[in-house]
Amino acid sequence: MTETTDSQSPPAHAADRLIEAIERLAAPVCVGIDPVVERLPAVTESGKDPQIAAGAIRSFVLGLLDAAADCVPCVKFQSACFERYGHRGIAILEELIAEARQRNLQVILDAKRGDIGISADHYAAAVFDSAADRSPHWLTINSYLGEDGIQPFLREGRGAFALVRTSNPGGDALQRQKLADGRTIAECVAGMIAAIGRDFVGKSGYSALGAVVGATRSEDAAKLRKLMPQQIFLVPGYGAQGGGVQDVLPCFNVRGRGAIVTASRSVIYAFEKDRTDWQLSVTEAAKRFADEIGSAVGLR
Amino acid sequence: MTETTDSQSPPAHAADRLIEAIERLAAPVCVGIDPVVERLPAVTESGKDPQIAAGAIRSFVLGLLDAAADCVPCVKFQSACFERYGHRGIAILEELIAEARQRNLQVILDAKRGDIGISADHYAAAVFDSAADRSPHWLTINSYLGEDGIQPFLREGRGAFALVRTSNPGGDALQRQKLADGRTIAECVAGMIAAIGRDFVGKSGYSALGAVVGATRSEDAAKLRKLMPQQIFLVPGYGAQGGGVQDVLPCFNVRGRGAIVTASRSVIYAFEKDRTDWQLSVTEAAKRFADEIGSAVGLR
Numbered sequence: 001m002t003e004t005t006d007s008q009s010p011p012a013h014a015a016d017r018l019i020e021a022i023e024r025l026a027a028p029v030c031v032g033i034d035p036v037v038e039r040l041p042a043v044t045e046s047g048k049d050p051q052i053a054a055g056a057i058r059s060f061v062l063g064l065l066d067a068a069a070d071c072v073p074c075v076k077f078q079s080a081c082f083e084r085y086g087h088r089g090i091a092i093l094e095e096l097i098a099e100a101r102q103r104n105l106q107v108i109l110d111a112k113r114g115d116i117g118i119s120a121d122h123y124a125a126a127v128f129d130s131a132a133d134r135s136p137h138w139l140t141i142n143s144y145l146g147e148d149g150i151q152p153f154l155r156e157g158r159g160a161f162a163l164v165r166t167s168n169p170g171g172d173a174l175q176r177q178k179l180a181d182g183r184t185i186a187e188c189v190a191g192m193i194a195a196i197g198r199d200f201v202g203k204s205g206y207s208a209l210g211a212v213v214g215a216t217r218s219e220d221a222a223k224l225r226k227l228m229p230q231q232i233f234l235v236p237g238y239g240a241q242g243g244g245v246q247d248v249l250p251c252f253n254v255r256g257r258g259a260i261v262t263a264s265r266s267v268i269y270a271f272e273k274d275r276t277d278w279q280l281s282v283t284e285a286a287k288r289f290a291d292e293i294g295s296a297v298g299l300r
Numbered sequence: 301m302t303e304t305t306d307s308q309s310p311p312a313h314a315a316d317r318l319i320e321a322i323e324r325l326a327a328p329v330c331v332g333i334d335p336v337v338e339r340l341p342a343v344t345e346s347g348k349d350p351q352i353a354a355g356a357i358r359s360f361v362l363g364l365l366d367a368a369a370d371c372v373p374c375v376k377f378q379s380a381c382f383e384r385y386g387h388r389g390i391a392i393l394e395e396l397i398a399e400a401r402q403r404n405l406q407v408i409l410d411a412k413r414g415d416i417g418i419s420a421d422h423y424a425a426a427v428f429d430s431a432a433d434r435s436p437h438w439l440t441i442n443s444y445l446g447e448d449g450i451q452p453f454l455r456e457g458r459g460a461f462a463l464v465r466t467s468n469p470g471g472d473a474l475q476r477q478k479l480a481d482g483r484t485i486a487e488c489v490a491g492m493i494a495a496i497g498r499d500f501v502g503k504s505g506y507s508a509l510g511a512v513v514g515a516t517r518s519e520d521a522a523k524l525r526k527l528m529p530q531q532i533f534l535v536p537g538y539g540a541q542g543g544g545v546q547d548v549l550p551c552f553n554v555r556g557r558g559a560i561v562t563a564s565r566s567v568i569y570a571f572e573k574d575r576t577d578w579q580l581s582v583t584e585a586a587k588r589f590a591d592e593i594g595s596a597v598g599l600r
Contacts, residue, residue, distance in 0.1 A: 170446025
């Protein structure tokens with residue numbers, strides 16, 4: 001098989017491409033790549049040296065990509081795990097994004113960037129302006145700064161997932177506050193995202209502006225699903241973070257579409273439980289994850 | 301004069317140190333370092349090559365630091381302007397932060413990071429875990445994720461400015477929405493920041509958890525000042541972004557303290573107007589800026 005690049009493989013719309021990749025594998029799932037050196041399969045004391053640690057993370061992630069590429073359509077890199085190694089970590093992240101793309105994976109960079117006007121332009125350039133085969137398809141962004149903090153990220157062929165409802169306990173303090181009109185703050189943000197996203201809808205019916213909606217409160221998710229019919233939901237909180245199948249179902253529409261569930265630790269550290277061939281453990285965990293969610297939403 | 305490092309120069313509390321630096325120069329101001337290659341003093345066509353552009357930015361910022369170090373207590377690096385050059389840009393940013401610290405400047409990294417739990421830990425490590433003389437004193441963070449997205453950044457001797465009210469037009473859409481209890485969303489965030497910051501107050505009476513409060517709506521700033529008496533306000537929006545002296549005054553308390561105003565383009569590109577020695581223009585603009593704000597709040 002020849003290498004597939006964007007220029008050869010339509011659709012070029014970020015949402016259409018992601019939906020197509022999900023349906024091809026009947027797997028609305030994403031593996032989160034949040035590596036920490038302490039949990040790698042084979043780390044010695046030398047892992048405490050930052051340069052050696054960064055190298056160990058690089059090798060581990062290359063192994064992960066090989067182990068998961070045939071089972072899932074998408075990976076999500078947690079930028080912080082690479083940023084912590086400074087410019088060396090960023091160089092490794094750039095390389096690994098290219099490696100993921102070579103394996104025909106859709107790539108989300110989870111960096112939760114958010115700034116205004118010209119600074120948002122710079123962040124968009126930072127993420128998307130490198131050679132097309134080395135940059136992610138999607139970026140997570142923070143929507144607290146409003147529309148002018150979001151528009152710069154909506155570039156042709158790329159997409160952004162805006163934070164709407166996060167899965168952490170502290171998220172409630174702000175996001176569930178009630179406005180005078182009865183909506184929660186998260187619902188207010190959802191309305192803004194739906195309105196901005198309307199101009200960026202592809203043939204699939206989904207927008208290149210998606211939404212991050214955590215899996216921990218399914219009643220909130222159901223409301224948000226109604227408020228954002230054209231958004232693909234990126235759903236963290238499954239697996240190690242405590243969410244189960246029932247918690248993520250409300251993020252999907254009635255036809256089992258419109259969301260992609262992400263799990264990290266339960267997949268990438270699967271080898272900790274059985275201690276056999278670590279890549280085999282990861283592959284099996286990724287398959288199990290894809291099967292759990294794919295079956296639950298009726299794609300399998 | 302010997303080089304000053306943290307270990308030799310108390311106070312070690314981030315807010316105490318910043319307040320002391322401001323009072324030493326009677327200058328509650330910060331120069332924002334947001335360089336774009338197109339506006340540098342001497343850029344040829346070769347500036348279009350990313351590697352050459354990054355090098356040109358490095359030289360320019362070194363010149364800026366020399367030009368401004370004696371007039372202002374603090375500089376703020378806009379991370380996006382460096383991230384856009386990938387790992388090379390990050391290496392330059394790391395070097396320039398060290399250079400700023402060698403010039404005895406307080407350093408804010410304006411990266412608006414925000415994530416939950418373990419990922420926030422990684423971001424805090426990314427920013428603060430390098431050698432003490434190479435990492436910033438303060439980081440800007442996004443507070444939409446709540447308390448567990450804020451606590452990881454509050455490390456001993458370091459500080460964080462949480463976004464409360466931004467100066468962009470789009471910020472209004474969300475931040476000025478009214479809650480059922482009559483407060484705006486920004487005021488609700490302010491209450492959260494004041495409460496979390498209470499545990500991190502130094503001898504100066506100010507907390508290591510500060511607040512970003514834009515200069516564009518002075519009536520909002522006055523309310524926020526009352527809600528956050530222990531927060532140092534980092535105030536963008538002055539100068540090129542449209543705010544004037546009257547707009548920033550409500551961010552200060554009655555004794556002319558508790559805020560630091562930041563300006564970037566009006567200082568770092570001051571040479572565009574007179575086209576003489578560029579560093580001299582920057583020095584003069586920085587002095588003028590310090591004098592305008594220092595006089596207006598009664599420190600001079």
